[in-house]
Amino acid sequence: MSERLPRRSLPPMEHAAELRELCRRAAPSAAPADAVPASVSRVIVEVRLGARTELVTLAADRGRLVVATSEPGGDGPAARAAVAWLAGEPSAERPERAPEAAAEPERPLAERLDELVAAVARSGLGEEAPPAVLDALERLAAHHPASAPAAARWLARLGAALAGSDARQTARALTVALAPDPEHHEPFGGPARALSDRRFVELGRESVDAWGSVPLERRVLLDLDHGELFTESRFGAGHPASVGPCPRLLELGFGTASGALPRDLRAQQYTISTAIPDEIWERVEGHAVSMSSAGTAALSALATAPATSEPLSLVHGPVIEDGHLVDEGGARLPLSEEDPGAVEVLRTLALREPLRWLLVRWTSHGDSLCAVPLAAGHRRGKGWVHVRLR
Amino acid sequence: MSDELVERLRRGPAGDDAALRVRLGVDGPVDDAALGRALVAAVAAAPLALRSEAGAASEARAEPEPAATDVRSLLALACAGTLAERRRSLLRLASLLGGDLPEEDLAEIDEALARARDLDAGYELLVARRALPGAASAEVRAEDAAARALAVRLEVAIGQYWDGQLEGEPLAALAPEELASVALRLREWPAAIAGHVAALVEGTVLDAERRRAWLDAFRHAGDPRLVPAFVTVLGAETRPLVRSAARALARIEDPRVKPALLRAYRRSAQPDERAALAGALGLLGEPAGRAWVRALLSSTETAILEVALGAMATLGLPEDVDRIAPLLAHPSPEVRLRAVRALGRTGDGRALERLRQIGGEGEGALQAEVDEAERVIAARLELRGEAPPAERSRGALATGPRTALGEAGGVGLSARLRAFADWLAGRAWLALGARDRAARCLERAAARHPAWAAPLVALAEGFGPDESAHALTALRRAVERDRAWVERHGARALARVFLRRADESEKAGRSEVARGLLEEVLALDLRRAPSGLRFELERRLGTLRGDGA
Numbered sequence: 001m002s003e004r005l006p007r008r009s010l011p012p013m014e015h016a017a018e019l020r021e022l023c024r025r026a027a028p029s030a031a032p033a034d035a036v037p038a039s040v041s042r043v044i045v046e047v048r049l050g051a052r053t054e055l056v057t058l059a060a061d062r063g064r065l066v067v068a069t070s071e072p073g074g075d076g077p078a079a080r081a082a083v084a085w086l087a088g089e090p091s092a093e094r095p096e097r098a099p100e101a102a103a104e105p106e107r108p109l110a111e112r113l114d115e116l117v118a119a120v121a122r123s124g125l126g127e128e129a130p131p132a133v134l135d136a137l138e139r140l141a142a143h144h145p146a147s148a149p150a151a152a153r154w155l156a157r158l159g160a161a162l163a164g165s166d167a168r169q170t171a172r173a174l175t176v177a178l179a180p181d182p183e184h185h186e187p188f189g190g191p192a193r194a195l196s197d198r199r200f201v202e203l204g205r206e207s208v209d210a211w212g213s214v215p216l217e218r219r220v221l222l223d224l225d226h227g228e229l230f231t232e233s234r235f236g237a238g239h240p241a242s243v244g245p246c247p248r249l250l251e252l253g254f255g256t257a258s259g260a261l262p263r264d265l266r267a268q269q270y271t272i273s274t275a276i277p278d279e280i281w282e283r284v285e286g287h288a289v290s291m292s293s294a295g296t297a298a299l300s301a302l303a304t305a306p307a308t309s310e311p312l313s314l315v316h317g318p319v320i321e322d323g324h325l326v327d328e329g330g331a332r333l334p335l336s337e338e339d340p341g342a343v344e345v346l347r348t349l350a351l352r353e354p355l356r357w358l359l360v361r362w363t364s365h366g367d368s369l370c371a372v373p374l375a376a377g378h379r380r381g382k383g384w385v386h387v388r389l390r
Numbered sequence: 391m392s393d394e395l396v397e398r399l400r401r402g403p404a405g406d407d408a409a410l411r412v413r414l415g416v417d418g419p420v421d422d423a424a425l426g427r428a429l430v431a432a433v434a435a436a437p438l439a440l441r442s443e444a445g446a447a448s449e450a451r452a453e454p455e456p457a458a459t460d461v462r463s464l465l466a467l468a469c470a471g472t473l474a475e476r477r478r479s480l481l482r483l484a485s486l487l488g489g490d491l492p493e494e495d496l497a498e499i500d501e502a503l504a505r506a507r508d509l510d511a512g513y514e515l516l517v518a519r520r521a522l523p524g525a526a527s528a529e530v531r532a533e534d535a536a537a538r539a540l541a542v543r544l545e546v547a548i549g550q551y552w553d554g555q556l557e558g559e560p561l562a563a564l565a566p567e568e569l570a571s572v573a574l575r576l577r578e579w580p581a582a583i584a585g586h587v588a589a590l591v592e593g594t595v596l597d598a599e600r601r602r603a604w605l606d607a608f609r610h611a612g613d614p615r616l617v618p619a620f621v622t623v624l625g626a627e628t629r630p631l632v633r634s635a636a637r638a639l640a641r642i643e644d645p646r647v648k649p650a651l652l653r654a655y656r657r658s659a660q661p662d663e664r665a666a667l668a669g670a671l672g673l674l675g676e677p678a679g680r681a682w683v684r685a686l687l688s689s690t691e692t693a694i695l696e697v698a699l700g701a702m703a704t705l706g707l708p709e710d711v712d713r714i715a716p717l718l719a720h721p722s723p724e725v726r727l728r729a730v731r732a733l734g735r736t737g738d739g740r741a742l743e744r745l746r747q748i749g750g751e752g753e754g755a756l757q758a759e760v761d762e763a764e765r766v767i768a769a770r771l772e773l774r775g776e777a778p779p780a781e782r783s784r785g786a787l788a789t790g791p792r793t794a795l796g797e798a799g800g801v802g803l804s805a806r807l808r809a810f811a812d813w814l815a816g817r818a819w820l821a822l823g824a825r826d827r828a829a830r831c832l833e834r835a836a837a838r839h840p841a842w843a844a845p846l847v848a849l850a851e852g853f854g855p856d857e858s859a860h861a862l863t864a865l866r867r868a869v870e871r872d873r874a875w876v877e878r879h880g881a882r883a884l885a886r887v888f889l890r891r892a893d894e895s896e897k898a899g900r901s902e903v904a905r906g907l908l909e910e911v912l913a914l915d916l917r918r919a920p921s922g923l924r925f926e927l928e929r930r931l932g933t934l935r936g937d938g939a
Contacts, residue, residue, distance in 0.1 A: 205622075243552075299437070345644065389565040390621075
């Protein structure tokens with residue numbers, strides 16, 4: 001699991017004068033002897049206009065004042081109040097009266113996403129996510145509750161990318177904001193297709209970060225007839241999933257699947273069995289692909305849905321060399337550092353027994369692809385052994 | 391160009407940057423959101439590469455073998471080493487037992503294994519006991535045979551349960567001794583059974599309370615197949631579940647455990663949860679939480695002191711003696727007990743002095759902990775080549791045999807001999823299965839010799855599984871007569887009968903009665919009871935108290 005985004009809360013700023021006075025009291029009388037020389041180059045001010053809140057960024061650029069604001073029009077009362085406050089003018093402490101002092105009105109998802117993108121554009125990512133960006137993210141999450149697993153997972157991944165100042169990952173996650181009507185697309189919406197009379201075997205299970213305090217439990221199921229890998233998400237009590245241990249056979253009577261590759265399954269009528277005959281394991285091995293074709297498919301899935309896709313592959317048993325998966329054809333791909341313990345277990349296992357198949361989740365590290373191992377299969381005597389790695 | 395755009399996104403592209411707009415193909419001045427969207431689209435469009443870069447670091451790690459090879463040092467390590475050392479030493483002893491050892495070494499190992507009550511190394515103890523020659527391992531072999539039959543039965547039942555053919559969950563239907571056997575031998579058993587345990591703990595079918603009960607039941611199983619499920623609980627759940635998961639994980643030797651515990655420790659903010667995580671890390675030799683736990687030792691809250699001392703039992707160093715020792719005088723018995731345990735793990739001679747000061751005052755469970763702590767410290771001192779401080783002044787252990795048949799005062803010799811004859815007859819009838827006659831003889835023996843506990847213990851052992859209430863009465867009478875003798879010779883009966891009765895009470899919905907029974911028996915010195923039974927008693931009590939301790 002990657003680190004969760006640290007939550008912050010900014011101090012309440014009811015009155016600019018109070019804030020200025022608090023700063024005066026908190027400021028040290030003299031700089032400590034070992035202090036690094038510091039100069040303020042950019043100020044972000046949150047201005048309340050009745051029930052509305054706007055962010056104003058003020059910066060000095062080669063002798064010129066640069067003002068950027070989240071309010072429509074670019075030069076409204078919020079920008080003027082912020083400039084006045086920084087200049088020390090008393091008018092800053094008389095914010096313009098808003099017509100209605102009620103709760104913040106609902107705004108469409110597209111506007112919230114725009115607000116987030118604008119905050120990133122104004123503040124950048126810095127060494128750690130700036131408060132204005134985190135605020136925009138929190139507001140987005142608060143007004144569009146991440147009750148659906150896909151949305152909760154997307155928010156957590158975006159939060160982690162922001163916290164880690166990972167510009168590439170942040171950009172991929174923010175492509176959600178490029179859709180004309182995001183509420184109808186992943187991760188906030190999208191069509192679900194019915195599935196019936198399918199047979200799956202659950203190969204792996206992992207717990208991944210989701211927005212909020214509850215992680216997402218994700219199972220990986222292989223469609224034994226078509227070879228497609230599905231996920232099944234279990235996310236809190238309100239989103240129950242099918243029961244049973246891993247591995248298991250799941251005979252689906254009826255269910256739905258939605259989302260970007262891999263598709264997320266919701267089993268509504270099903271039976272399960274924990275006894276998995278050898279011929280099923282042989283079919284699992286039969287669906288494994290070479291590492292290079294798995295990597296190519298993963299790249300394609302990530303290009304199609306960069307914000308939400310977390311591709312999975314079932315690959316022919318590779319060997320492990322210096323933190324890399326190496327297959328018979330010579331393809332060589334790095335293992336992710338996301339879970340070093342799982343990598344170590346895999347390495348030890350591969351030294352002891354030749355792997356017959358390996359289930360991986362693909363993730364990006366910088367600008368290249370790497371694999372998170374989830375489960376492996378090998379033979380012992382005449383039987384099959386399934387090893388869950390996460 | 392792509393790197394430049396990435397850098398612009400990192401710095402924030404806002405402002406009137408005509409060059410950037412041209413690069414992004416944006417016409418004319420636009421607002422920050424539009425500029426941001428254009429930049430996001432450009433950076434996200436950069437393709438990922440299928441190329442090899444530095445992969446995940448993976449260091450080759452050899453299994454640490456104990457440095458010592460002589461029997462005496464291995465026995466000292468098995469008593470006073472870290473958990474990994476204790477386990478390795480026991481396995482090494484098992485392999486030595488397969489060779490040609492001198493008689494005196496065999497006798498020493500046999501005695502040490504019979505005395506050992508290390509729940510954390512329960513499986514390795516089992517392996518070592520199996521390797522004992524001849525009759526010494528007969529009991530273990532008999533238990534193994536019963537366990538194999540249980541495993542076959544259980545595997546079938548588990549399959550039926552998930553197929554929907556069986557309504558009741560199969561592990562819940564087991565007797566306490568059987569459950570202890572499952573936990574002890576799980577590592578050797580089929581994957582279907584381990585997978586079932588993992589599914590129960592992960593919790594698609596059970597509530598949090600029962601999941602925690604299962605976590606506690608399998609705390610000492612040490613099966614790496616359970617790691618993914620326990621790690622899932624560690625990241626996802628409420629504090630009691632996290633505490634139980636941390637304790638169970640720390641007892642599994644697996645490379646996934648330490649990173650998971652460290653991650654959870656860094657995230658945790660609650661003192662009880664954090665202390666449990668720090669203690670779990672300490673069991674793995676990771677000192678990350680030591681300074682934080684030390685600070686808790688100055689707390690005035692009993693609950694905080696309890697969790698801190700629990701963690702110090704794995705994190706304590708010789709320099710912690712002066713921090714822990716004052717807590718031996720704390721008014722809470724639980725704090726005193728945990729302080730004794732933590733002092734034992736410091737392995738410091740000064741701790742021995744402090745323990746001896748309270749040793750003579752201790753009774754039952756506290757005295758047992760004091761004795762165990764002294765044994766551990768003595769073994770550590772021996773491993774370090776140090777001499778222990780001068781021997782204690784008090785004569786015998788408080789738990790030592792105080793009363794024997796021949797030394798009972800106030801009963802004439804002929805009465806004692808007749809009591810002995812009745813006791814012998816009672817044992818004989820028991821062996822023949824004539825329980826009523828046996829009961830009459832044993833009651834008569836008990837009546838003839840009012841200070842003698844042996845007939846009552848034999849009487850308790852003679853009652854069947856459905857007569858645990860009667861057995862309980864007999865044992866209480868025996869403890870009243872001669873507690874030390876019963877602790878020494880009847881510990882197995884005590885543990886079994888009280889556990890069975892508590893189980894019956896709990897199933898009948900009388901949890902308070904069950905809890906009282908467990909507290910009563912655990913206040914006695916049960917070191918001579920089988921470790922599986924003792925663990926099950928502690929686990930049940932922890933579950934009923936709701937603290938998982």
